[in-house]
Amino acid sequence: MRIQPLREFFNRQFALEMEREPDGLIGYPLKKFPEIAKKFDGIQPGLHIIGGSPGVGKTSLMVNLFLDLLSTNAEIRGVYFSFDESKEAIRSRLMSIKTEIPLSKIRKSHDSPLSYAKKRNAHNELAALIFHRSMMLKDLSEISDMDDLELEIRDTCGDDFLIFIDGLSNLPAGGSGLDQDERVRKMKRWADTNRVPVFCTVNLKKPEGKPKRSNISDAQEIGDYGFPGSAVLLLSEMQHEKKARGENEPVSLVLKFERNKLSPFRGTIQLSFTPETGVIVEADEK
Numbered sequence: 001m002r003i004q005p006l007r008e009f010f011n012r013q014f015a016l017e018m019e020r021e022p023d024g025l026i027g028y029p030l031k032k033f034p035e036i037a038k039k040f041d042g043i044q045p046g047l048h049i050i051g052g053s054p055g056v057g058k059t060s061l062m063v064n065l066f067l068d069l070l071s072t073n074a075e076i077r078g079v080y081f082s083f084d085e086s087k088e089a090i091r092s093r094l095m096s097i098k099t100e101i102p103l104s105k106i107r108k109s110h111d112s113p114l115s116y117a118k119k120r121n122a123h124n125e126l127a128a129l130i131f132h133r134s135m136m137l138k139d140l141s142e143i144s145d146m147d148d149l150e151l152e153i154r155d156t157c158g159d160d161f162l163i164f165i166d167g168l169s170n171l172p173a174g175g176s177g178l179d180q181d182e183r184v185r186k187m188k189r190w191a192d193t194n195r196v197p198v199f200c201t202v203n204l205k206k207p208e209g210k211p212k213r214s215n216i217s218d219a220q221e222i223g224d225y226g227f228p229g230s231a232v233l234l235l236s237e238m239q240h241e242k243k244a245r246g247e248n249e250p251v252s253l254v255l256k257f258e259r260n261k262l263s264p265f266r267g268t269i270q271l272s273f274t275p276e277t278g279v280i281v282e283a284d285e286k
Helices: 006-019 034-040 058-072 087-099 113-131 146-156 180-194 216-220
Strands: 046-052 077-082 135-139 161-166 197-203 231-237 251-260 268-274 279-282
Touching: 034 251, 034 268, 034 279, 046 058, 046 180, 058 077, 058 087, 058 161, 058 197, 058 279, 077 087, 077 146, 087 113, 087 135, 113 135, 146 161, 146 180, 161 180, 180 197
Parallel strands: 046 197, 046 231, 077 135, 077 161, 161 197
Antiparallel strands: 231 251, 251 268, 268 279
């Protein structure tokens, strides 16, 4: 990567600032998650960590955000590394989110002309992103360890680029022998060196005993995830929702901005999650 002389860097930053609208966002906008974009002042370069208990919906949120960023910003290219699920599973999630057809039916033949039309349109839209190299998807069948991951990022990263990494703890260390803390610091270096947004997930330990909100210390129990992040977002189910629900009833989630170095906002955003399709929307967008 070419290092800009300081004067050139200052001049470029000033030119970018002059191009922005006074009330515009600094980073990338989002159509599906406008409140998240607003609270971040746009999706900006830096390491974004999404933490939550297993099964709460972290992967679904990652896939929804990834798809929204690509759909909203035509200039963006992005790569989604899935080390928790196969490429086939993530492709099914993308299709289900775009069609709102249940995941259980995505990989089966259509049961109506409308279902076929939805699937065909979603397939064509995703295929177009792949054809234009706007979207890349990699899993453990292609990335065997941390060394492979670093090489892949070096080869593909560039301007207007996104990196999403789900299930990093499942990826073997390789010859570098990095522990969890060192892996996260390496992700931060990727974000800072390439000046791109990097999103990753981390499992938090489920609280024992009395119910309590997850916090940054829960992430640090399985690795020093909290300290390097430009943003740490904690995803949890609303306490009053932890009861029996109907099969297709949405789940109310809370996204807490536990740490945010990208804007002044500290607080929470409510989300609505439909596990059947993997669709997540901001609560006021239901």
